Every structure is written in structure tokens, then in C-alpha cells.
Amino acid sequence: MRPWPVLLFAAGLLLACGGRDMADDATLRADIQGGRAGAEVTFDGVLQADPVRSGTHEHLVVLAGSGDVLEIDHNVSLATWVPAHQGDQVVVRGQLYLDPGHPGVHCTHAHTSSGCPQSGWIEYGGSYYE
Numbered sequence: 001m002r003p004w005p006v007l008l009f010a011a012g013l014l015l016a017c018g019g020r021d022m023a024d025d026a027t028l029r030a031d032i033q034g035g036r037a038g039a040e041v042t043f044d045g046v047l048q049a050d051p052v053r054s055g056t057h058e059h060l061v062v063l064a065g066s067g068d069v070l071e072i073d074h075n076v077s078l079a080t081w082v083p084a085h086q087g088d089q090v091v092v093r094g095q096l097y098l099d100p101g102h103p104g105v106h107c108t109h110a111h112t113s114s115g116c117p118q119s120g121w122i123e124y125g126g127s128y129y130e
Contacts, residue, residue, distance in 0.1 A: 001017075003029070004102050006012070009104045016128045018027070020042075020093070020121070020123075020128075021042040021093055023043050023044040023065065024041075024042055024043065025043050025044065025064055025065035025066040026066065027039075027041065027044040027085070028033055028041045028064055028066050028068065028096075029040075029048065029066035029068060030122055031096055032066075032068055032096070032098070032103050034070045034129050035098060036095050036096065037096060037098045038095060038096065038097075039067055039095070040094070040095060040096075040120075041092075041093070041094065041095070041105060042091065042092070042093045042094075043064045043065060043091070043092055043097050044064070044069070044089065044090070044091045044092075045063050045064040045089070045090060045091075046062065046063050046066060046087060046088070046089055046090075047061065047062055047084055047085065047086050047087060047090060047106050048059055048061040048062065048063055048069065048086065049060065049061050049086050049087050050085050050086050050112040051074075051082060051084060051085075051124065053076070053079075056075055056076060056077040057073050057074060057075055057076060058074040058076050058081055058082060059071060059072065059073060059074075060072040060074065060082065060090070060122075062090060062092065068103060069102065070092075070102070070103050070104050070105055071089050071102060071103075071104040071105075072092055072094070072104065072105050072106075072108060073104060073105070073106040073108075074106075074108045074122060074129070075106070075109050076110070078109040078110075078111040079108065079109035079110065079111070079121075079122075079129055079130050080130075081129070082122050082129045083124070084125075085119035088124065088125075089124075090122055090123060090124045091122070091123040091124075092105055092108060092119050092120075092121075092122050093108065093120045093122075093123075094107045094108040094120035094121075095107040095116060095118070095120065098104075107119075107120045108121060108129075108130070109121070109130055110130040
């Protein structure tokens with residue numbers, strides 16, 4: 001059997017998915033419960049309030065599909081502002097942090113640094129804010 005049909009099929013799947021990670025709320029929950037700060041997470045959720053600007057960051061509070069409430073710290077000096085509002089659905093890709101009392105996600109931008117070794121993004125309304 002020739003390997004090229006399998007490779008074409010895999011490439012097609014990758015293109016169909018946009019090459020981006022899919023939301024995985026179960027892994028998010030396990031990372032929070034396991035105390036895995038720094039884990040790369042991708043999850044979906046609903047905004048609990050309109051985003052708020054604080055300095056160079058947009059703060060979003062999201063109720064994840066896992067049932068967890070997370071604060072999203074989206075650096076708008078490196079990425080575009082997400083024009084979402086309370087009740088809107090988003091998908092978030094970034095790095096988990098665990099502050100006492102609440103988890104959060106940062107590094108939701110394409111520009112990477114030593115503190116954010118992998119690119120992240122926020123998907124809203126079919127557009128990616130990175």
C-alpha cells in the first residue's frame with residue numbers, strides 16, 4: 001500500500017481543522033485539579049461579564065465547559081482586542097496559571113517570549129485574536 005493516500009487524508013484533516021487545537025475541557029479540569037500551572041490548555045466557555053481593560057491587558061471572566069471559572073489575561077499590546085460581550089461563546093488557547101482561589105490563563109497571543117514559550121489565541125465569532 002502506498003503511504004501518500006494516508007498522508008493526503010491526514011493533511012486534509014489538519015487543514016479542515018485549521019491546524020489548531022480543539023477544546024478539551026476534561027484536560028483543563030484535570031490540569032486545574034492536578035495543580036499543573038504552566039500547562040498549555042485549550043477550552044471553550046461563556047463570558048460571564050463584558051471584558052475589562054487593565055493597562056495592556058483585556059481581562060475576560062469565562063465559565064469553561066468544565067464548570068471552572070477562569071480569568072483570561074489577554075495582552076492587547078501583542079494581540080487584538082476581543083470584541084466579545086457577556087454571554088458570548090469563546091474558545092481559549094493559552095497557558096494555565098493557578099493564583100490562590102482562582103485559575104486563569106495567559107499567553108493568549110501569537111508573539112512568544114521566555115514567559116510564553118508557545119503561541120495562544122482566543123477564538124470568537126469565527127475569528128482568531130492572537
